Amino acid sequence: MNTEVFAARHIGITEKDLSKMFETISVENMEQLINETIPGDIKLKKALNLPKGISEHEFLAHVQELSSKNKVFKTFIGLGYHESLTPSVIKRNILENPGWYTAYTPYQAEIAQGRLEALLNFQTMVTDLTGMELANASLLDESTAAAEAMTMLFDVRSRQQKKDGAVKFFVSEEILPQTLSLLKTRSIPLGIELVIGNHQAFDFSEGYYGAMLQYPGKHGQVHDYAGFVQKAMENDIKVAVAADILSLVLLTPPGEWGVDVVVGTTQRFGIPLGYGGPHAAFFATKEEYKRSIPGRIIGVTKDTDGNRALRMALQTREQHIKRDKATSNICTAQVLLAVMAGMYAVYHGPNGLKYIANKVHLQTRKLSEGLQDLGIKQLNTEYFDTIKLKVQDVATLKEVSEGKGVNLNYIDADHVSISLHEATSEQDLELLLNCFSVSQKIEKDSSLPSEVEEIISSPLKRQSSFLEHEVFNSYHSETELMRYIKKLERKDLALNHSMISLGSCTMKLNAASEMLPLSWANWGNIHPFVPLDQAKGYQEMIQSLESQLNEITGFAGTSLQPNSGAQGEYAGLMVIRAYHESRDEGHRNICIIPASAHGTNPASAVMAGMKVVVTKTDERGNIDVADLEEKVMLHSDNLAALMVTYPSTHGVFESSIIKITDLIHEHGGQVYMDGANMNAQVGLTNPATIGADVCHLNLHKTFAIPHGGGGPGVGPICVAEQLKPFLPGNPVVETGGKQGITAISAAPWGSALACLISYGYIKMLGAEGLTEATEIAILNANYIKDRLKGRFEVLYTGEKGRAAHEMIVDCRPFKVHGIEVTDIAKRLMDYGFHAPTVSFPVAGTMMIEPTESESLAELDRFCDAMIAIRAEIDEVASDEPNNVLKNAPHTLDMVTSDSWDYPYSRQKAAFPLPYVSENKFWPSIRRTDEAFGDRNLICTCTPIEAYAEV
CATH class of the missing domain: 3.40.640.10 (Type I PLP-dependent aspartate aminotransferase-like (Major domain))
Structure with a gap:
C-alpha cells in the first residue's frame, strides 16, 4: 500500500474487497457496473482535467505556504465582523473534535441529546441578551437573518394590511451595507418596496408593514429607538432590529422596547473571522410568531418514561412539508458555530461577558478621548465599541495605517470609523493614536487618558439581568467546561462512532488533514472586507476552487x-x-x-x-x-x-x-x-x-x-x-x-474558511481519486441493495436494475406486523447506527446512502443489523405492541432497572449482535413525545418541572 496516496485513506474499500463485492452484485468489474448504472449518452468522454492528487503532508505544506500570503493586520473595520478570541478549550474540544463536527442534523433526538442541549443553551443566551421570548437555533449570517425578518413580518401582516396592499418596508440608513444589499435581493421578487432613510424623519404613514433598525448603527452611533418603536406599534408597523450581541450586555435589549424581531450574528462570541464565515446568526422574536419563525427551534419535551427530553420543535414549519407554501429556506443553520458561541457564553458566564463588554467599551472611550485630545473630531454622541471621526486627510491616514499593519473603515474622503473588539490591547490603542498623529502631522504628544467619562446615557443602559440559569454559572474553569463538553458529546452519535447512511445527505469522511488549517491564525483572522492584497492566500484558494468546480461541473463560472x-x-x-x-x-x-x-x-x-x-x-x-x-x-x-x-x-x-x-x-x-x-x-x-x-x-x-x-x-x-x-x-x-x-x-x-476543506479534498484526491470515489459510492450502494435483497425491497432502480449512489428501501409492507418505518429507525440505534433518511421522498421508506468512505466491514455490520431487524419484524405478532421494535431504543436505565416487563431478554434489547457489545452506544432517552412538546413550547433552559403539571 502506498501510504502517501490520500485516496487510500479516504476511500474505505480496498482492492481485495472488490472481488467479493463484484460477486455479490453480479458484475465482472467496475466498468460493467458503471455502464449498467449511467446512461451512455451522458458519460464523460475524457477524464477530469485536474492535477494528480497530492499526499496529506504535501497538502498541509502547500496550505501552510498559501496561508503565509495572507497578511494578518490589526483590523478595526467592524461592519458586523470583529476579531474574537476562541477559548482553547472550545477550539480543541468542539471545533477540532469529530464528535461534534461530524454529527448530522438532530432529527433522531434520542441519539442527539448533547447537541440539542448545546443548542438550547444558545437559544437561552440569545433570548436573555435580546430580551425576546423565543429564539431559533441559528441562521446563516446577520444579513440573511435580517432578510428573513423582513419576509416573516411580511408574511404575518394583519388581514387589513394585506387587504390594503401594505408592501412598504422602512430600512434605516444606519443598516450595514451588506444587509441592505441582501434586503434588496429578497424584496424584489416578493414585491416588497424598500424605503431607505433616517429613522428620525420617518413619517409612519400608511402602506408600511414593517421597519428595520441597526443597533448600534453601522458607524457606531447608539440611538434610543424606544420612541420610534412605540409610534410604530401605534401605527401597526412591526419592527425588527439588527443588534450587536456583545453590546447587549451593556445596552438596553430591544425586546424591552417591544420590538417584534431581533437579529444579528454571534461571530464575536469566540468564532474566527475566517474571511467572512462560517458564523452563526441569531433570530429572536415573540412567541406569537412561533409558527412563522425561520430556522430550527429546539424545544423541551418528555420521553416515553416522562423524563426530560429535547428535540426539534414544530417541524411542520420545515419546507420539506410546506414545500411551495414555505416562505423561507428555514432549515438552513450554522449548528457547529452556534454550539461554539453558546459554549463561549457558558464558559464566561454573565460576569465574564460583562468584563469583556466593559473592557471593549472602556477602551473605545479612551481612544475617543485620546483622539479628541489630538484635535480629531469624534462624531458619535453615544457609542459602544465604534467611533466615527472627521479627518482632514483620509488618503494619508490609510497609507500610514496600512504601513503600520492597521486596517480602519474608510467611509469617504472625510470620515473614518474604528471598531474595537475583544482582542484589542492597550498597545493597539497607542498604535492607533500614532497612526493619526503621524498621518495628520500632529506634533502634540499622543497619550491615552487614565480616566474617562461614562458615555452611555441612562435610557440606553441595560438594567435587566441575564444568563442566570445554572448552566451559565457552573463551568468557568477549563476542567469543568472540558468535562461538560465531553458529557454532551457522549450523548451524540456521530461519524466517529459508526456509519451514518443518510440518503441525499452524503455523510462521508471529513479528513483531519482537510480540517486542520481551519484552526490556523493566518486563515482564521482575516476580515472579509480587507483589501485584496491582504488576502492573497484566500484569493488564490478561492480562484483555484472555483476553477476546480468549473471543471467538475463542465460550467464556465462559479460563485x-x-x-x-x-x-x-x-x-x-x-x-x-x-x-x-x-x-x-x-x-x-x-x-x-x-x-x-x-x-x-x-x-x-x-x-x-x-x-x-x-x-x-x-x-x-x-x-x-x-x-x-x-x-x-x-x-x-x-x-x-x-x-x-x-x-x-x-x-x-x-x-x-x-x-x-x-x-x-x-x-x-x-x-x-x-x-x-x-x-x-x-x-x-x-x-x-x-x-x-x-x-x-x-x-x-x-x-x-x-x-x-x-x-x-x-x-x-x-x-x-x-x-x-x-x-x-x-x-x-x-x-x-x-x-x-x-x-x-x-x-x-x-463561508470562505470552510471552503478550505473542499479545496483540500479535491487537491488531495486529484482527478483519478475523485472518479474512484464516485465509482465506489455507486458500488457500495449496489452492494447494500443486493445484500438486503429478499428482506428489504428497493422501490426504484435504473433500467438495468442498478441504484445510483443511494436507494430507497420500502418499509410499508411491515405495517401488517404493526411496524412503521420509525420503529426500524429507532431500533437501529440499539445496533449502534443512525437511521438512514426516513420517509423522504416517499412516506414509509428509508433512503440509504453509504458513501465511498465506509469500509466493507462497516457496510456488512450495517447490513447485518438490517437483516437482524427484518428477522425481528417477522417475530412480531400484529396484535402485540410490547415488542423489541416498538420499545426501541433501549436505554441504559431500562436495561439496568430492577424491573423488566418485556417479553424478550435484556441481551436482545441492548446487545442484539456480537459486534454491538464491543462498541456499545447508549441512547440517552427513550422516544420523545413530539405533540406534548409542541403543545407546551419551551425553548430555553427551563426545567421540565416548570410545566410538568400541564
Whole structure:
C-alpha cells in the first residue's frame, strides 16, 4: 500500500474487497457496473482535467505556504465582523473534535441529546441578551437573518394590511451595507418596496408593514429607538432590529422596547473571522410568531418514561412539508458555530461577558478621548465599541495605517470609523493614536487618558439581568467546561462512532488533514472586507476552487457566496431570473418541479418570485415525460426554469434526461440542476453534459465539508457561459458578474474558511481519486441493495436494475406486523447506527446512502443489523405492541432497572449482535413525545418541572 496516496485513506474499500463485492452484485468489474448504472449518452468522454492528487503532508505544506500570503493586520473595520478570541478549550474540544463536527442534523433526538442541549443553551443566551421570548437555533449570517425578518413580518401582516396592499418596508440608513444589499435581493421578487432613510424623519404613514433598525448603527452611533418603536406599534408597523450581541450586555435589549424581531450574528462570541464565515446568526422574536419563525427551534419535551427530553420543535414549519407554501429556506443553520458561541457564553458566564463588554467599551472611550485630545473630531454622541471621526486627510491616514499593519473603515474622503473588539490591547490603542498623529502631522504628544467619562446615557443602559440559569454559572474553569463538553458529546452519535447512511445527505469522511488549517491564525483572522492584497492566500484558494468546480461541473463560472444548499438554490434561480430580464423576458416566471424534488426546491422558487408547476413521476419513480411535455407546452411563453435533481431523488439515473433538458431549452427556459446527488456524478458525468445551465453544489455533502450537526454548509452555484454575468456581487468588495445580482449572503465569498476543506479534498484526491470515489459510492450502494435483497425491497432502480449512489428501501409492507418505518429507525440505534433518511421522498421508506468512505466491514455490520431487524419484524405478532421494535431504543436505565416487563431478554434489547457489545452506544432517552412538546413550547433552559403539571 502506498501510504502517501490520500485516496487510500479516504476511500474505505480496498482492492481485495472488490472481488467479493463484484460477486455479490453480479458484475465482472467496475466498468460493467458503471455502464449498467449511467446512461451512455451522458458519460464523460475524457477524464477530469485536474492535477494528480497530492499526499496529506504535501497538502498541509502547500496550505501552510498559501496561508503565509495572507497578511494578518490589526483590523478595526467592524461592519458586523470583529476579531474574537476562541477559548482553547472550545477550539480543541468542539471545533477540532469529530464528535461534534461530524454529527448530522438532530432529527433522531434520542441519539442527539448533547447537541440539542448545546443548542438550547444558545437559544437561552440569545433570548436573555435580546430580551425576546423565543429564539431559533441559528441562521446563516446577520444579513440573511435580517432578510428573513423582513419576509416573516411580511408574511404575518394583519388581514387589513394585506387587504390594503401594505408592501412598504422602512430600512434605516444606519443598516450595514451588506444587509441592505441582501434586503434588496429578497424584496424584489416578493414585491416588497424598500424605503431607505433616517429613522428620525420617518413619517409612519400608511402602506408600511414593517421597519428595520441597526443597533448600534453601522458607524457606531447608539440611538434610543424606544420612541420610534412605540409610534410604530401605534401605527401597526412591526419592527425588527439588527443588534450587536456583545453590546447587549451593556445596552438596553430591544425586546424591552417591544420590538417584534431581533437579529444579528454571534461571530464575536469566540468564532474566527475566517474571511467572512462560517458564523452563526441569531433570530429572536415573540412567541406569537412561533409558527412563522425561520430556522430550527429546539424545544423541551418528555420521553416515553416522562423524563426530560429535547428535540426539534414544530417541524411542520420545515419546507420539506410546506414545500411551495414555505416562505423561507428555514432549515438552513450554522449548528457547529452556534454550539461554539453558546459554549463561549457558558464558559464566561454573565460576569465574564460583562468584563469583556466593559473592557471593549472602556477602551473605545479612551481612544475617543485620546483622539479628541489630538484635535480629531469624534462624531458619535453615544457609542459602544465604534467611533466615527472627521479627518482632514483620509488618503494619508490609510497609507500610514496600512504601513503600520492597521486596517480602519474608510467611509469617504472625510470620515473614518474604528471598531474595537475583544482582542484589542492597550498597545493597539497607542498604535492607533500614532497612526493619526503621524498621518495628520500632529506634533502634540499622543497619550491615552487614565480616566474617562461614562458615555452611555441612562435610557440606553441595560438594567435587566441575564444568563442566570445554572448552566451559565457552573463551568468557568477549563476542567469543568472540558468535562461538560465531553458529557454532551457522549450523548451524540456521530461519524466517529459508526456509519451514518443518510440518503441525499452524503455523510462521508471529513479528513483531519482537510480540517486542520481551519484552526490556523493566518486563515482564521482575516476580515472579509480587507483589501485584496491582504488576502492573497484566500484569493488564490478561492480562484483555484472555483476553477476546480468549473471543471467538475463542465460550467464556465462559479460563485462561492451562497452559504448553504438552500441559498444556492435561491441564488441559481435569481441568476436565471436576471438572465431572462436582461433579454426583456422578465415575464418568464413559471418554474417546473417534479413531485419527487427536494422540499427546498419549491420553497426557493417561490422566494425567487416564481410560480411552481409540479409534474408527475411515473411508476418507476422517474419524471413523467408526457406530463412534463404537456406542462411545458401549456406554459411555454412564461417558462422560466425546470428544477431537476440528478440522479433523481429516487436514486436513479434517468435515461430521458437529455430529452428533458432539450425540451426546456426549446421553449425558452433554463435548467437548474439540484446538486444534492453530485456524489454520483463527479468524474463520470456532469451537469453541463446532461444539459443543465446552472447547478448548486453541496460542499458539505459531495465535497467533504462536515455537517457539524446541521451546519456549516456551503452551496456554491456553477453556471453556463450565458449566466456568468449575473453571478452575485457584494456592496463592499467587488466580486461577481458584470451584471451581477445583489448579495445572496453577507460576505463576498460566503463561508470562505470552510471552503478550505473542499479545496483540500479535491487537491488531495486529484482527478483519478475523485472518479474512484464516485465509482465506489455507486458500488457500495449496489452492494447494500443486493445484500438486503429478499428482506428489504428497493422501490426504484435504473433500467438495468442498478441504484445510483443511494436507494430507497420500502418499509410499508411491515405495517401488517404493526411496524412503521420509525420503529426500524429507532431500533437501529440499539445496533449502534443512525437511521438512514426516513420517509423522504416517499412516506414509509428509508433512503440509504453509504458513501465511498465506509469500509466493507462497516457496510456488512450495517447490513447485518438490517437483516437482524427484518428477522425481528417477522417475530412480531400484529396484535402485540410490547415488542423489541416498538420499545426501541433501549436505554441504559431500562436495561439496568430492577424491573423488566418485556417479553424478550435484556441481551436482545441492548446487545442484539456480537459486534454491538464491543462498541456499545447508549441512547440517552427513550422516544420523545413530539405533540406534548409542541403543545407546551419551551425553548430555553427551563426545567421540565416548570410545566410538568400541564
